[in-house]
Amino acid sequence: MKLTMKNSLLSLLVVGLMACSPQGDAQDAKTPATDIDTTHLERMGFSIEQISPSSVDGLYEVITNEGLIYVADGGKKLVSGRIYDITGAQPENLSEQRLQAMRLNDLEQVKDSVIEFTAPDEEHVIWVFTDPTCGYCRQLHENRANYLAEGITIRYLGWPRTGLQGTAFNQLQQVWCAADPATAMTAVKQDQPVRSGACDDPVAEHFALGKKFGVRGTPAIVLESGRLLPGLLPPQKLLEEIEK
Template sequence: MKRLAILGVSVLLTACNPSTQETSTTGSLENFDAQHLTRMGLSVKAVKPSPIDGLAEVITQQGLLYVSLDGKQLMSGHIYDISGQEPVSLSDLALNAMRAADLDSISESVIEFKAPREKHVVYVFTDNTCGYCRQLHERMDEYLALGITVRYLAWPRTGLQGDGARQLRQVWCAEDQQAALTAAKQDQPVSSARCEDPVNQHFALGQKFGVRGTPAIVFESGKMLPGYVHPERLIVELEND
């Protein structure tokens, strides 16, 4: 069986003194208490049973967490089903379902490069200052020729207050968004038009999806591939998804 490596799993527990070492995990989703998550600045979007008894599967604006049913213990990491021939990340399946459902909320605010003979659609979180984003964009004709429609979302790597965010707002407010995005990725000037742009919404969605850098490619199934992916490799990934 393929070797399973689980890296970067962290467990955060509320502080306890020696007299309270045993912490109850009893409870149910009906009386799930989100007050501690709220105090930490987390906004709960959905709560479901997790694959492990005693834990709830909680979707927040920062992604997927596992929380005890009494709301007092929190774990960040992946749960794997290891009963089959290969380990399966149940956490990835939950995240994929969340992403696929949320893609509908931004379908009208993307910048789309549509394949003439569309076979697949991918959503790409992009930043025009990112070298690998530029490399992906330079190969746009190859993606389109393979039947891959690309729908861009804005994800400024330096946050919502930097020059990257300002430039992305200008792109999304341009009369010709495709031409403006191409120009921005080539360090050409873009008009400084203003509008009700979706940059904040896209950035928040990327955080929820677990985007940590650009480009980040999301399939319609919700599967996410971080980083630049060559067109020939991407079509294989899509066909096998």
């Protein structure tokens, strides 16, 4: 990956800091993570989940409901961008590594609420944020047999593009509350009616998770590595991405 002028100035500043500070030095930061003042972030609307030292001395990574951000100066300064280790042959995106671990951890917490189409000879699992009104989501689902034939199990999470209102949101709630959610998912993506009663559906939780992960549209696919892929990929192309 090449860094260009399109990268933010903050990102480049963090890259420069990274070149001067080995990863192990982060533990020598003067302010313990437990002493970071979170009131400023909370005032901005962030919900704080975890704070830990980053790989840059004095800079802390903060996992929030909006994803990964960084703070410095005891929580008084917010830094937005990515940290790269530039000591190797190619820049290494340390922030993306942290995001991938975060995604996998969060997905593990919701694995019992997905709608799964299991490959007979499963070799890989993908997590797909889906919207029944999305044409590309429908294409992926119509072609699901070919993904399954490649050994790729599909786990669906609901992600209505219009937010927690409107047709897609209502349809996803009905799908998850149906007696057979997998059959209901197929029906709704074929414009067939799905009727079900109200239930404690996970759609709002899935939607919040997608926002945290950086989902901006559907389908959005999370690989076993935690890498997030936007958009539709044919089965063979997806398999190539998985096996990179």
